Amino acid sequence: MSKTSRIFLQPHTAVVHQENMIRSRRGFLKGIALGAAAVIAAPVLSRASAYAAEAGGNKVLILYFSHSGNTRRLAGQIHGRVGGDMVELKTVVPYPQDYDAVVDMAQKEQQSNARPQIATEIPNWDEYHTVFIGFPNWWGTMPMPFFTFLEKHNMGDKNVIPFCTHEGSRLGRSESDLRKLCPQAHMLKGFEVRGSRVSSAQKDVDAWLDGLGFPARN
Numbered sequence: 226m227s228k229t230s231r232i233f234l235q236p237h238t239a240v241v242h243q244e245n246m247i248r249s250r251r252g253f254l255k256g257i258a259l260g261a262a263a264v265i266a267a268p269v270l271s272r273a274s275a276y277a278a279e280a281g282g283n284k285v286l287i288l289y290f291s292h293s294g295n296t297r298r299l300a301g302q303i304h305g306r307v308g309g310d311m312v313e314l315k316t317v318v319p320y321p322q323d324y325d326a327v328v329d330m331a332q333k334e335q336q337s338n339a340r341p342q343i344a345t346e347i348p349n350w351d352e353y354h355t356v357f358i359g360f361p362n363w364w365g366t367m368p369m370p371f372f373t374f375l376e377k378h379n380m381g382d383k384n385v386i387p388f389c390t391h392e393g394s395r396l397g398r399s400e401s402d403l404r405k406l407c408p409q410a411h412m413l414k415g416f417e418v419r420g421s422r423v424s425s426a427q428k429d430v431d432a433w434l435d436g437l438g439f440p441a442r443n
């Protein structure tokens with residue numbers, strides 16, 4: 226498919242990005258209509274309070290991947306509120322900075338069901354009871370490095386809380402992919418926000434975390 230006609234094909238929702246939105250990241254972001262932010266009603270498989278887990282002596286991990294910084298900023302907002310450890314998932318071979326190049330590479334990785342090698346190690350993985358998984362929506366789901374990571378790190382019955390930045394596709398099919406990768410985990414309600422709106426998302430982040438039972442920090 227040529228770059229000029231490229232669309233992000235989603236199985237459930239066809240998200241068609243206009244030619245001028247695809248050519249460059251700036252054009253892409255410019256073309257995005259400002260929509261209502263952020264919290265969507267993802268299926269909650271367990272009503273267990275993530276905070277109750279931490280209060281019981283268990284630790285929170287905020288594990289995120291970010292290519293251009295939006296998800297990193299969102300992870301920082303969550304960390305400011307929840308505390309715990311924040312770790313960036315990095316690949317052995319970094320993704321290209323060029324927007325078109327990374328879009329092509331990510332699409333190829335997804336089509337070939339690739340497992341890019343990851344450089345991040347979490348030696349104390351077993352200590353965490355609650356794991357936030359943060360990512361940019363790439364072609365409808367998590368970037369493939371999360372598939373590598375989650376196949377290597379058994380989530381067991383930890384609480385898993387997805388959060389995602391995107392430019393229209395919201396969480397896409399990431400939650401169903403997460404359920405397949407972590408079948409015994411307690412999936413709690415996720416959060417999504419457009420990448421271009423992260424800087425004004427703190428209120429929505431707080432409301433979401435309130436709903437999960439994380440107390441406000443002073």
Ligand SMILES: Cc1cc2nc3c(=O)[nH]c(=O)nc-3n(C[C@H](O)[C@H](O)[C@H](O)COP(=O)(O)O)c2cc1C
Nearest residue numbers: 291292293294295296361364365390392393394420
């Ligand atoms: C490789 C790639 C694929 C993307 N696929 C989608 C998509 O399918 N749907 C969507 O809404 N946004 C898509 N986007 C936009 C990103 O999800 C969005 O810009 C996100 O906020 C980037 O987060 P980051 O700054 O943490 O990397 C894609 C971006 C890239 C680079």
